[in-house]
Amino acid sequence: MSIQIFGLPVSRGVAIGRAVLIASGRVDVPHHFVDPARVDEEIARLTEARDTVAVEFDALKRDLPSDVPAELAALLDVHQMLLQDEALIGAAGDWIRERHYNAEWALSAQLEVLARQFDEMEDAYLRERKADLEQVVERLLRVLGRGVGLPAMQPHARDFGGDEPLVLVASDISPADMLTFKRSVFTGFVTDVGGKTSHTAIVARSMDIPAVVGARQASGLIRQDDCIIIDGDAGLVIVDPSPIVLEEYRFRQRQSELERSRLARLRHTPAVTLDGERIELLANIEMPEDAPVALEAGSAGVGLFRSEFLFMGRGIDLPDEEEQYGAYRRAVEGMNGLPVTIRTVDIGADKPLEGMTQSELRHESVLNPALGLRAIRWSLSEPSMFRRQLRALFRAAAHGPVKILIPMLGSAHEIRQTLEQVALVQRQLSESGKPIGKVQLGAMIEVPAAALTLPIFLKHFDFLSIGTNDLIQYTLAIDRADEAVAHLYDPWHPAVLNLVYQTIQQANAAGRGVSVCGEMAGDPAFTELLLAMGLRSFSMHPTQVAAVKQRVLRADTRRLAGAVDIVLASDEPEKAWAEAQVAGGAPALSPARLASVA
Incomplete structure (x- = not known):
């Protein structure tokens, strides 16, 4: 059936x-107490298992085929980082030393502690790294069990x-x-x-x-x-x-394969609309090693480099200036002269800060980390950490064009504090004689308060980037991580579309650059609407670039613009936009134009 x-x-x-x-692949975990005289032996067994798994990871990475996706190598690095994190192995050793748990039990106990911390994270990307942690522990348990479990x-x-x-x-x-x-x-x-x-x-x-x-x-x-x-x-x-x-889907599969072939031919084609508007299609990346993927996709640069990977799973052992500088420099050099927009760390109240305990950090925000000490709020609460990152970013800019993007700003007070830190860092670097590059400073518009007070932002920043994921969440009071209300998360909501439109229009009027870096940017269903609103810069996952470019090449922004007012005034914007598209007759990519890009 x-x-x-x-x-x-x-x-x-x-x-x-x-x-x-x-x-x-879950492995059965034995639970027993270790004789106090054998505690050191049990800790040594745990350390030996970690070293064995590290060797396995090294061998896997060393033997990677040349055509393997860069993301796989990057994720192996994440697993290596988690494996070496003292918050896992060191803390598991404490369970053995203090409670006399056997190594398997200690690992499982510490996994439960860390898993709860991951579950509380607001950022979806970081929250889902819990699965990576679980898989690292599973490999350790396999080694400890001498083959118990799945091969x-x-x-x-x-x-x-x-x-x-x-x-x-x-x-x-x-x-x-x-x-x-x-x-x-x-x-x-x-x-x-x-x-x-x-x-x-x-x-x-x-x-x-x-x-x-x-x-x-x-x-x-x-x-x-x-x-x-x-x-x-x-x-x-x-x-x-x-x-x-089955036959219907086989037909769809053949059509999909033909479509992929067509999209591949557009990879290095300039993104220009039918009426001559040049559109900037940028890539979102997580690690420096993602730069070749962005280039291969035909992106015009990086519109969002999430710096969180450097801070993930580090506890209070945060990356120093040199480590950050090296990572940002690799990303900048990897883009071969194309611009790279690097967002300062956007991490939530779920991560401990230097000098603060986890309970102290989450005192105000444990009920809802989305509304707590996260992103720029965290950075401003730890100015020494923030200045380290800013120094690394300015130094990396000496190796190629860099833009610095500040997340979750919501008030003039936060803007002033941020600019003071930037000015201080520039003075420090100038006095030190270290080479730095000129950077553009931008603000993410992801809080309704920011979208509704744009003149303040336009006065102080070179460009804006609309983070639609959080803007939707905060505008509609929807926790994206809560399955009970996730179905109410609606990018077509009139309030969301009006905030996006007003942001684009005001930025364009002020002569400031503006882009969208959330999921809406990579969704072809929104491409023409965003173009009609006046957007000329999109940033998305590299694999989405070709599909969005196809929509751009078929679009006539002058014809599209006429439907924006109707859509924004409608109670059902998605339906109104679909009707406007049908009435306007969306132009197709002509055979001559398609042939010209082959």
Whole structure:
């Protein structure tokens, strides 16, 4: 009997194949007390397991194929960082020393402590790194158990018989395990857990493979060798489809493959609308190693480099100036002279600050970290940490064009404090004689208070970047991480669209640069509307650049602009925009123009 399973669409397209189930890799954990005389021996066993796993990670990274996505190597680095973090191994050693837990029990106990901290994080990307932590602990438990649990996953096509396409179904998949797969084996992924910024989603997008995550009980409902369809556009998994449905999706799959081929031909084509408007399509990246991916996608630079990766999982051991400078410099040099916009650390009240305990830090914001000490609020509360980052950024600007982006500003007071710190850093660097570059300073518009007081921001900043993810969340009072209300998260809400429109219009009128760096920028459904609003700079995941560029090439901004007032005045903007598009007859990319870019 055919069944349908719904999840989150994280990588577009259609995959059809036989299911290969990888059961949950959770290892049974023995619990017992260690004799006090053997505590040191047990800690040594834990340390030896860490060293063994570190060697495994090194071997995996060393043997990476040349064509492997950069995201996989970057995620391995994250796992190595978590493995070496004293908040995991050192704290687990404390459980052994103080409670006499065996090593496996100590690891599991510390995982529970850290998992609660990850669950409280506001930032979706950081929150979903909990899965990475769990997978590192799982590898450690496998080593400690001398093979107890699942063996390492190493599927090859011959293991499953024939050349029929295969799709992978699992509770979750670690990046290290994914590296053991041949890229040609699996044509799609389905996982029970995960979100749009989980590692499985990141890898699926980087490989341009259809994927659905967060499908809850998929691995329990799907049986080995079931015929399944993955609809990466709708977030739908169809198990044992009828012949009619199967044929329909096979047709859609062929159409999708043709579309991908067309998009690939547009990769290095200038993004210019039919009426001659040049559009800037930029990439969002997380690590310096993502720069080649951004270049390969045909982006015109980096519109958002999230610096949080340097601070993630560090506890109070925050990165110093030299470490940050080296990372920012690699990103800048990796873009070969194209501009790089680096956001100062946007981390929440869930991360401890220097000199403060976790309980002290979260005293005011434990109930809702989204409204607590996060982003620029955190930076301004720790000015020495903030100045270290600013110094590293100004020094990196000596190696290429850099823009500094300040997140979550909401008042004139915060703006003044930020500018004072910037001026102080510039004086320090000038006196030290260290080479620095000229930077543009920008503000993220992601708090309604900022969108409603734009003249203050336009007076002090060179450019604005609209963070639509948080702007939507704060405008609609919706916690994106809360499943009970997540369905109310609506980028088409009239209030959201009006704030975005007013921000774009006022920035353009003041001669300031303005871009959108949230999910709306990479969603082709919003491309023409944002163009109609006057937006000329978009920043998105590198794999979304080609699809958005296709929309840009087909757009005539003069014809589109006429529908904006109707849409903004409507109670149902999405419906009004669709009707306006039909009435206006969206122009198609002519064969001559398509041929000219081949």
